[in-house]
Amino acid sequence: DIRDAVLAFFQRRQQAGGPLAGVKVLITAGPTHEPIDPVRYLANRSSGKQGYAIAQACADLGAQVTLVSGPVALRPPAGVTFIACESACEMRDHAMAALPVDVAICAAAVADWRPDHVAGQKIKKQDRTSVPPPLVLVPNPDILAELSEPSPMRPRLVIGFAAETQDVHEHAQAKWRRKGCDWIVANDVSPATGHMGGDTNQVQVITRDGVEAWPEMDKTALAGELARRVAAWLARHPRRDNVQNGGTHG
Amino acid sequence: DIRDAVLAFFQRRQQAGGPLAGVKVLITAGPTHEPIDPVRYLANRSSGKQGYAIAQACADLGAQVTLVSGPVALRPPAGVTFIACESACEMRDHAMAALPVDVAICAAAVADWRPDHVAGQKIKKQDRTSVPPPLVLVPNPDILAELSEPSPMRPRLVIGFAAETQDVHEHAQAKWRRKGCDWIVANDVSPATGHMGGDTNQVQVITRDGVEAWPEMDKTALAGELARRVAAWLARHPRRDNVQNGGTHG
Incomplete structure (x- = not known):
């Protein structure tokens, strides 16, 4: 609609010089x-x-964002390439099809398992007391691990x-080691925290450099901070093919 | 908010003389x-x-509506007593607590089963290929059957x-016989019909008098028709304690 078009127009103007200008970011979001x-x-x-919120924050900094989303009650952010999906298998296919990207941020809560058979x-x-056969589950594709695998298509920065x-800390450390991603936001x-479904979040960010505990903040603020960190990391780790232009690894 | 208050005010004025004035209606809706x-x-x-839509239609005809709803993305209708719940067990408890009512309309898609254990x-x-134990399911309370059981608290009209x-027809007929309710709306x-989650519906209504196939119509129109049928039935089947006032069974 008109509101979206106007917002997108001003966003594009803003983006042109943003710290993520020219950067392709893939974001997964929502449940499956x-x-x-x-x-x-x-x-x-x-x-x-x-x-x-992360998709919006990256777009605000000038990134070309592809948002692959499971079923949610939210309006897609303006100025973002939006792909709706339902199951983990669909999300995987859409995420892989979005490559190559510079940065992948896997914020979706992908179901670990799915029923082995869809009726x-x-x-x-049958009647009021009949019990169905137990639901047999099989593992879903591990999108974060697949994106993190060494390959020419691997994004330079993969965040899970x-x-x-x-x-939280122990499980997240183990996940960071197991998945092969660069950062884990844990x-x-x-239920007592209200973070699942709520408007605020409190995270620990695990990187090669260690663990950083961020204060509780609203999800929009957290998204903005994460997008700025991504931009700073990319500035310190320019593309290999840009090294001759003065970039340094570090 | 103000909009709700204004709507509710005019609704109450309208209701005073409606065909369901003074009638208590319990409606369940949504998934669990x-x-x-x-x-x-x-x-x-x-x-x-x-x-x-049925809750709104009954309220529009003057009924005192209690709407017990599972998790949905809809705004509760104005002028209705609204009770949100999540699981089938919670929905059952709220439905039973709403008795006595004249009419119960069980439109909720209550889960037949729940996991036998909530972790x-x-x-x-554990790792990328580990398989979880199968999900063992147990039957949920059958709210429609419970409401239909002969009892002094049984609503005069129970619709499932x-x-x-x-x-559709065979399963609905079997359900009608099994549950002990008065009408089944099948x-x-x-997925090909688009009825689940969509804005239109096409139903067959099964009563003691037989089966009536209604044409495809939008859910609001269907709700209005159902509410008028309920009012007509109640007019033909007045409360026992009103029989001396001239009512007849028939």
């Missing part, structure tokens, strides 16, 4: 829904707010999110 | 979410649109919905 039958599915409580028709309850409800999503 | 752990849950694709912490994936993806929610 894993179908059980035509009406039922497995889901998780991700609202997509953090990922959408073609609604599974019927870790949503934990206990031992947050506590215990 | 059945928790697996603090972040994961089982869900279904009900949008709540049909149930919310207190997020279930961890049947969402089917095949053999619809085809195959």
Whole structure:
């Protein structure tokens, strides 16, 4: 609509000289829904707010953003290439199709597992006490690990999110080592924190340099800070093919 | 807000002489979410649109409506007592607490089953190929059947919905016999129809008098028609304690 067009116009003007101008960023956001039958599915409580805020923040700094999103109740940010999907397998395919990018930020809460079989028709309850067969689950593609694998298509910077409800630091450290990504943004999503679905977040950022605990802040502020960190990292780590233009690795 | 207050004011004026004036109606709507752990849950694709439209239509005809709703993205209708819930067990408790009512309309897509155990912490994936234990499911309370049971608290008219993806008529007939409700409103929610989550619906209404196939119409129109049928039925079946005032059973 008109509001979007106006916003996008001014955004493009702003972006031209932004610190992420010319940088391609892939962002995944939201939950995935894993179908059980035509009406039922497995889901998780991700609202997509953090990922959408990051997409907006990167676009505001001039990046060319592709946002691959599971089902959420949010409006896609203006000026962003938006791709809606539902299941982890679909999200993986859309994420891989978006390559090459400079930066990948995996903020989606991708379902670890999906039902091994999707029933073609609604599974019927036989009577009031009948019990269905247990739901057998199989592992989903690991999008963060796939993006992190050494390859000519690997983004220069791959950032994962870790949503934990206990031992946040330990689980996030283990995830960082296991996935092969560059940074992990870990947050506590215990119901008592209100972070899952809420407007604020509190994270620890794990990089090669160690762990940094950020104060609690709203998701928009956190997104802005993360986008600035990404821009600073890219400035310190220019593309290999730009090294002759004066860049240094460090 | 102000809009709601103004709408509710005019609605109350309108209602005073409506055909459902003084009639208490309980409506369930939306899906239920059945928790697996603090972040994961089982869900279904009900949008709540049909149930919310029925709540609005009954209120417009003067009824005192209690709407018990699972998680949806809709705004509760003005002038309705609104109770939000998540799981089938919560929905059952809220529905039973709303009794006595004259009419119960169970439009919610209540999950037939829930995980037998809710993990207190997020279930961890061990490595990329590890498979979790199968999800063991147990039957949920059958709210429609409970409301339909003969009891002094039984609503005079209990209406259930049947969402089917095949053999709609046969499954709905079986449900009508099994549940003990008075009417079943059956619809085809195959993905190809677009009814699940969409703005239109096409139903068959099963009563003691037989089956009536309604044409495809938008959910608001369907809700209005259903509310008028309810009013007509109540006019033909006055409360027992009103029989001396001239009512007849028939």
